[in-house]
Amino acid sequence: MIGHVASTHEGSGRVVLCLRAGRPASDAAFDAAARIAKAFQSDIEGLFVEERQLLDLTAYGFVKETSLSGGITRPISTPDIERQFEAACRAMHQRLKEIGGRLETRVLASTVRSDPVPALAQTCAAAGPWNVIVRGEAFQPQDGLALGEILASVRDCTGLVTVGPKAGQREGRIVAAIEDPERMTGLVRTAERLAAGEPESAAGVTALLIGDDHQHLQWLDEQARLAFPAGQVPRIVAAPPTRGEPGVAAEAIRQLGPGFVVAQYGGVTVPYDDLSALTVGLECPLFLVR
């Protein structure tokens, strides 16, 4: 979908930055949201999700909250949780306002008391089909399924951007991680759109071919050269054969020092379940194209 937007130069859509009250938001996620909004000339909508289940917990008299340092454990109450939600929401608004000012783009903000995925589905459905979701919190190794749930449940989005715990790098080429020739054009076009949004960094596009073995890689290479007209072939780099090991793909990406990675969900690069390899090696935002 996003590939369609990019290739047709429609230039519309919305970046939905999803921030959960219970999860600390990553600076890199805000930065990624801003970069995507700039690349696609879209609005940003900050969606602050006050997780309902956290409020539900306050009805349990025996449930307590342990501070992040582990030093304090105390009973939780509805007013306490609401105060925390309010403070987190205020901080988010402030950061969004700064981004809006910097990008000279429209920034919206909304707060919903719900679970994250339904809240995202509802927000994206209200704004039309060309949404890109940016996940506020950094992903954890076990978050693979959660990413899949968003992509599966939120129909009105063209992709999902997420950042790892080490994200910070923003200078560098845009790397499209190609595992499937069918997805090649869409990923590369998306990458090109992102690169075009950052002319000051002179970021180019690299198509990183990721295959199990040399034969697979060879085939991918041939397909890539066939897929693009002469003179429009991006820079193509083949990763070492992965033999199905996500760590190899993650390391190949890291060595390229990218400023953004565009990939598909559910392959060797971004497995369905375990994201351990990416949590260690990925230093830039990851754009999962539907």
Added chain:
Amino acid sequence: MIFGLGRKKDKSSNETSGGETKSTANTKSTSLNGKSAPAEGNGGDERKLSASQLRRKADLSHIAFKTTSDLDPSLEPIGQERALRALEFGASMPAAGYNVFALSSDPSGTAIAVRQQLEKLAQKAPAPDDWVYVQNFKDANAPKSMRLPAGRALAFAEAMAEVVDELSSTIPAAFNSEDYQARARALESEHSGAHDAQLQALSHKAAERGIALLRTPMGFTFAPMLEGKVVKPEAFEAMPPGMQADVRSNIETLQLELEALLLEAPRLEKAKRRQLRQFNKEVALHAIDAALVDIVSQFGDVDAVSSYLSEVREDLADHASLFLTDNAAGAETRAGDQFADLTRAASLRRYMVNVVVAQKTTKGAPVVEAINPNYGSLMGRSEHLPQLGAFVTDFMLIKPGTIHKANGGYLVVDARKLLSQPFAWEALKRSLQSGELHLEHPTENAGAVQIQSIDPEPIPLEVKVVLIGDRGIYTQLSQSDPEFQQLFKVQADFSNAVPRDEEMVRAFAELIAGLAQKNALAPFERDAVAALVEHASRLANDQHKLVVAASQIEDLTSEAGYWALQDDRETTTRADVRKAIAEKIERIDRVRDLDQESFERGLIEVETEGEKVGQVNGLSVLQLGELSFGRPNRITARTRFGAGRIVDIEREAKLSGPLHAKGVMILWSYLAGTFAKDKPLALSASLVFEQSYGGIDGDSASSAELYALISALSGVQIRQGIAITGSVDQFGEVQAVGGINEKIEGFFDVCNSRGLNGDQGVIIPKANVQHLMLREDIVEAVEEGRFSVFAVDTIEDGVELLTGVAAGSRGTDGTFPKGTVFAKAAETLATYSHRANNPELRGEAKAANGKGAAV
């Protein structure tokens, strides 16, 4: 300022027989131009000096040479053996406080001689060590001083700079290497994975018990879970009580585990950082050790350097990140830019070496002259640069002083310059007393500007200081500073003038040869050397002395050489020397010309012909900086009946100094002793230097004043073509005075400008004949009988020369021979005395005295 110079007479006798040279009383005894009695060039009058007595020509017959190139050139100081022995003693004496004060009236010339002598001593001494300042890694405000063998400091500094340059490449390379990145990631993932895994495990454990681990905005919490979702409270209430109790119990247990796990996190994080730091250090050390190999092998033999390099190694390992910042790259490209260097303070600058003393050779001690001995340039300073509103400094901004460069050798300082600089003298003393060179900031707290200071480690001080100053400064320091004598125990007394004997003249000629060679001048001809000898005598104002002030002699030889070169001569001649002298006088002589002009135009009245009662030409010297010249002054006297008082108008007008006042009192005493032994001196007199508007001092005009008084008393006229100088004692002995040559020349020039008539001349004290080194044009004039110089011992001699009438000496009957000057004076005084004894006339005398000083 006009002043005369008095000088004591060597001769001890104070009785004269004034009649031995007198002719018949009341007759002209002497023809001044000598034409009437031209015997022996002085007309038979011993008082009249021959031309040869007016200027002692140089006799070089004992030296065989045509030009100075035939002589052994020498730049050795002449006739200063005593001073040089003292200097050598002080310079060689190892005990503390044996610094030298060189007494000299020519500090710059003496400094040359002192340096020459010290350089000879220094050649035999070992070269002192080099000194550097380096960063103190434990206390940046106290930079460390470090000693290296002579000549190795610069190489060490360069080697350290190379180490830094090398590390600027190798450390980033080491940390960017794939190997490092992989290992660092592994370490990172090992630790963060451990914590995450623990949380994950706890989450799984909780899930197995039907409990969910949830994040809240401020922490974690547990909640009952069913099929992956948090159980609604109402559903939980519907659960069997036993199940509810299990859930509660499990949550409490898990809560405790969670607390323990979270409390453990900082320790794990700390351990991770420590391990990462250790790993980083290992990586850095690998590069550091490789970079230090060369410098360690090159300077490992120097204990201090070896120890410092160990500290550097540790510090580099701890601060390897400094090489990974932009500063490191920036510093390389902006090397040499002082401000850019300062920006390295937080990074690579700490590994630089500030060389404060670097010996150029490994032999000989330094001899350094402090040209401008202000505090900073003498004692060293730490410079400051502005940064964020404050002035900051560090060890690299320490600038050595002259004393640092002289350490281990000799320091020559002009005492007057030193004492005129704030804090410098006190700082020098403190360093000599403590034997250490501290870097201080005497004024740093005086200003409102915030200044960062440092306290560098002091450097041991082993220096011999030679202060050069005149006797006045020496006396002043001796009297006012008790520490001076303790620190400067040796006095080297340099004489400005030496005896003009054969040995000294030879040495002088060799000095000229040396100066000619040193300054690449055309060799001096024999006659030119003779001219220089004569000029040196003239500078000394003494026929038997030579001024050997190196600076003066060198200047004159250089200028003479210049004129020889201008005329394309291969040798420097007497004419060149004379031209050099004349040109020098011409350059500074404008004021004298103006003075002369005022005589020529009659603005200042001085009579040089004819005769007059009560008026005489005295002589004085004007000193205006380097310029010194003589000039005549009309001195007049009026006498009248009175009560023994004299009005010294100069004194009354506060235009005279104490020596002049003393001279006037002495001459009054002479008058009283000569004419009023047995009766009151009923005389009132006034004396004045006509047209004198500046101050006068000295007693050299006292004989002239006495002649004027005697003339006024006796009514005998004084020849105005004769000028007089000389002081007088109570017995009428004429005594030597200073500036004799300038005085004669001053009067000669006035007379010459009006036309010499043969009757003009100057009367000088006989004791001053030895000081005559008159200009050659005056000598020629005397030789040709156009001008005369007389030397007298007594006032009586002078009276006779001035009046042409015998002075007269008191006979056994107590009276002076009739017709003599003194007889006439005595008659006048007798008249006054008679009136004084008449009570009716006393009131008149009282009124006549006015405000005159009682004598």
